[in-house]
Amino acid sequence: MISLAIPNLNGNEKKYLDNCIDTTFVSSVGEYVNEFEKMVAESTGSIGAVATSSGTTGLHSALTSVGVKHGELVIIPTFTFIASANAIRHCGADPWLMDISEEDWCLNPVLVRSEIEKHCEKRADGILYHKENGKRVAALMPVYTLGNVPDMEAFRKIADDYGIPLVVDAACAIGATYDGKKFGSLADLSVLSFNGNKTITCGGGGAVVGCDQDRLDHVRHITTTARVWPDYDFDEVGFNYRMTNVQAAIGVAQMERLDSFIDAKRRARAYYEEKLESWAQDKGITFFPTTDGSSCWFSGIVLPEGAHLEDAKRVCAKLKESEIEARSFWKPVHLQKPYADCPKSDVSIAESLWQRIITLPCSTNITEAELKKVTDSVIEILN
Template structure:
């Protein structure tokens, strides 16, 4: 039996072991240590932002960011349905509810035209500046676009719609470090705060962890305050309900070693995506590539294809046959509006999401994927697609 080809495993062949040994030797293994500050600086610079706050996970980062911009119990937060459930969970952790919008078929990201239409036709601007969702009477507190697959959402019109109404924008950039849009990195696209994840399957990993980036020093200071238990001074005084969302020096040490190779990792991801797209181009009647609209250079976190068949069982069967051949092929996120915790949340019709998510087949795309393994994947996919 040929060896199994995993979907996305980390490349830990840089300075990870050496930096971890430094942590152990220094005894700085918890949330205090030089690697945390170094990692924050590296992430801020790579994202095009002024500063960064390292945290224990991307989900915690989203929760802290939403809290920092004033999202509270009873509010609504606009976000796309096609996202990992953590985006919606972070909203719920604030006591708020997602307002779930469909996505743009050309990018799989939050549809800017739909954002503007919903705000223009379904909300009212209160005299005190609040944006009120007319049907529910709830305050709309923020917009949370997601950079799906590491491809930036079209931020300019989303930010414009938000600014016209005084709404903050928090970008879920979990897998988008290294992506650019119209020449600008994702932390410089107009969001008040952007949040990255460094989970084990991300292009850059700390084994876990996240980071919140932005340009407003006062907002970043509030984020840091909230994520470090809202402690005031050296004694045990705390001025509000805070969170213990700190990243450890051990995690940051791994992250620093990973960030040293960010450009190499993103280049590898793009090569892998391009190889799959070229290999399956002749099968365009059966499959479509993952999106990348003009003006974007995505981080290509995952690669694969969209099965054009209107047959969910057939698509699932294709993934199962690839797995049986030792190739880790997986589905993509089930949309938020179909998840039990959010079935009662307000939403738009979802024709794009509902016609897309189950057709997606993700394929092995680790940054260190050997060319021979990728060719084995390509040959197996071609054989299965041509067999029917």
């Protein structure tokens, strides 16, 4: 089976894991946690990083740190993995779901500003509230879909104009750039994931990055149970969200090969587009969008307008018969049962798009022979 996206563990992972066992530093304290945080900060152009137990706990911590509370709203795209919404709900808040841009599959900043102007008001206290439900708009959280970085200048202006924090779900975006620069300074806080299918994996885990030391210090404080050392004193409700030294050991070995991993992801994207482009045009099939500097986390194709989820699933099933793993992609949050009643904008782009997406194999160790087998099979099946 040519897998969709599997970890590439051919570096120093085993050596560093053996060191964790030999030294007995397997929990949340150890040299690899510190080193991993340094490497992640440097790779994102941030002044620091706080390693967490998952991307979701990183998002929960970041949102908590910027003041998101029970009964409030956080603006996110409906086209995202459900963890984005879950982290908001873990704060006791609700997502305000908005549509994406066709150009990058990320939250549409023009739509966000329009929806705020239409549905919100600044009251005497200077705080932005949703007029219909009376809830405070507590944060704006774009998602770097597929490692694409959208127009962050526009999002920064929206956040500043309305006095709301800007947090980014950058789960799959490690290695991405924006206007030739690393993304760590673009938002108040950005959050990465190191789940098993990410370009860099720790087997699990996440990290919160940014360029405001006070914010990062607060995230570190609340993710380590909000303990005031050296005694057992705690000054707020905290979380045990720390990454273990074992996870970080894998992460350090992975980060040592970050550049080659990103190159491999981009090569897979380029291969599919080059080999399938002329054939795809005749079929009305398109490819995943790519912004300048995208980390190209996943690659694949988009079936023509009018196709449905069952069509995509049939193609995936046929590919599986050829020992090729392919899958459909995110079902929008507004169609998920826990969030069906949340406020939302017009979401017609996300609704048209999601059923037609097919992700294709793009592991960082995929071979050219495997890529050729995938493209040949796609052409044969869809013909």
